[in-house]
Amino acid sequence: MSASSEPCPGMSSAVLHRDTHFLPKKAVGGKGTYIFLEDGTKFLDSTGGAAVSCLGHGHEGVTQAIKDQIDKLSYCHSAFFGTPVTEELARFLTDSTGRKLSKLFVVSSGSEAVEAALKLARQYFLELPSPQPQRTRFIARLPSYHGTTLGALSVGGHVLRREPFEPILANNTSHISPCYAYRGKKEGESDIHYVGRLAAELDAEFQRVGPDTVCAFIAEPVVGAALGCVPAVPGYFPAMKAVCEKYGALFILDEIMSGMGRCGTLHAWEQEGVVPDIQTIGKGLGGGYAPVSGILIGDSIVQTMDKGTGVFRHGQTYQGHPISCAAALATQKAIKEESLLENVRNMGAYLEQKLRLQLGDHPYVGDIRGKGLFWGVEFVKDKLTKEPFDPSARLSFHIQEKGLEPGYSLSLYGCTGTVDGIQGDHVVLAPPYNISREEIDLIVDGFSRVLKDVFAELDL
Incomplete structure (x- = not known):
């Protein structure tokens, strides 16, 4: 069988995954804010999946x-x-x-x-x-x-x-x-x-x-x-x-x-x-x-x-x-x-502070908004005009995928269509309600590194 006729990675699975051309890594465990992958990676779940895992993983x-x-x-x-x-x-x-x-x-x-x-x-x-x-x-x-x-x-x-x-x-x-x-x-x-x-x-x-x-x-x-x-x-x-x-x-x-x-x-x-x-x-x-x-x-x-x-x-x-x-x-x-609503408010304020401090002056960050432990960052090509990136750049996809790489091991929930349903890119962060200050530091620092490398690779 030639290389061009080999089945795509997803075809080796009997599961209809979200993308048939891509076989996701398998998660085999989890504790607190982390998910453990089959390859030994310790993955920081800073989005709680899709803002789901409010207590993290493995709450006894x-x-x-x-x-x-x-x-x-x-x-x-x-x-x-x-x-x-x-x-x-x-x-x-x-x-x-x-x-x-x-x-x-x-x-x-x-x-x-x-x-x-x-x-x-x-x-x-x-x-x-x-x-x-x-x-x-x-x-x-x-x-x-x-x-x-x-x-x-x-x-x-x-x-x-x-x-x-x-x-x-x-x-x-x-x-x-x-x-x-x-x-x-x-x-x-x-x-x-x-x-x-x-x-x-x-x-x-x-x-x-x-x-x-x-x-x-x-x-x-x-x-x-x-x-x-x-x-x-x-x-x-x-x-x-x-x-x-x-x-x-x-x-x-x-x-x-x-x-x-x-x-x-x-x-x-x-x-x-x-x-x-x-x-x-x-x-x-x-x-x-x-x-x-x-x-x-x-x-x-x-x-x-x-x-x-x-x-x-x-x-x-x-x-x-x-x-x-x-x-x-x-x-x-x-x-x-566990008084977690209070922690959501306190850690949410800290997350906002960290995001604004590290990303507020970023040339491609247009807006940082949210409440509690539910924060979004919108990206723009021009901060003055608020012009979004062309959808063909697939910016939010690249940010999300970069976060999944071993050097970062961080979930970043990337979405498109922010402006009109087609144009516009943003990333959502939604960590668990029992998150610590130290873990928020890791999330924002990792997010910053991802953005630096993605924008360098896209040559924007």
Whole structure:
């Protein structure tokens, strides 16, 4: 067989990996902030995967809780039975909202949670004493990311992720501008005027599509993969919720990536002065110890459903899975008992300080933004004009891949489409909530070395 006809590396695996031309190294262990690879590499997991591993790896309390649950009961179908651990998790989480969100629905992934939230929003309007069946639409933002399943992808506004599937996506979602101060605010514009302009845009979109046709507006409190940890300016979310209330639509906050402590409070909306009607949660909910996500549901929706049919016409085989609920409950208890929200705030401030000190003057760093232990760095070709790099340069890909090399052994979550869904590059950092100052030093120093070498190699 000639060299040109040899199978690509990925063909030696029976797994359909994310890229069939690439066979990833195998992870064989993990402890704390580190993952151990088959070749002996000690890999610093500075992103927690995709902002998932909030307790790091090998947390003994969580792994023991999972083992204990397996010994009791691994699975039962929610159509037949409930379980004590699911009830305890639901009580813990609804209590954390002051019972403003009074029910929990547990599934396995973020995309599933968004699908459930969309369906619940639609059904709510059918359950009202005077049903509103004409409400079939959603309003979201560009760019945004809410999941990969068809419904979640339809409400998302990430151009590249949507592109191959546009012909089969639902066309009942429209998109408005994000709250993206670095690029969205006009020169000299105050936060108040910027918020007013964005609220007016949402109001105009309600009017354009028909105010009584919209089920809900959905947004991320801190935009994750699509924009790179962009928080809203003060007053934005109260203004957007006010527009929703004006037209009787629901207000959905997608906290799958930014919630469950990632931004320094258990729920990101606690810092925004609003309470959503529906909240999606995931990632930090179970810290990656088991697949788990869910939706927290406002009491007015719960009461409406209860007085109506009382049946949410949506269900999944692994809904409320006992092992997933045990993992989530143990993770949340660890966050509370180990005072990790305080550590997120303290170490988050230190991470910001280190990033600004070492990268703030970098010629190709346009913006550093985030909250808690959720930080993004956006790269630009020209700091004055904010011109992004050409997508053909694949800058964020090169940064991510360079970090994976043995000389760095550092996870850097690189993403594209920052500016308009196609152009723009950023990197996300999301270390575990129990990170130390010394490990943050290693992360930022390693990140700096990666950038120095990547830009040298690209000859920019």
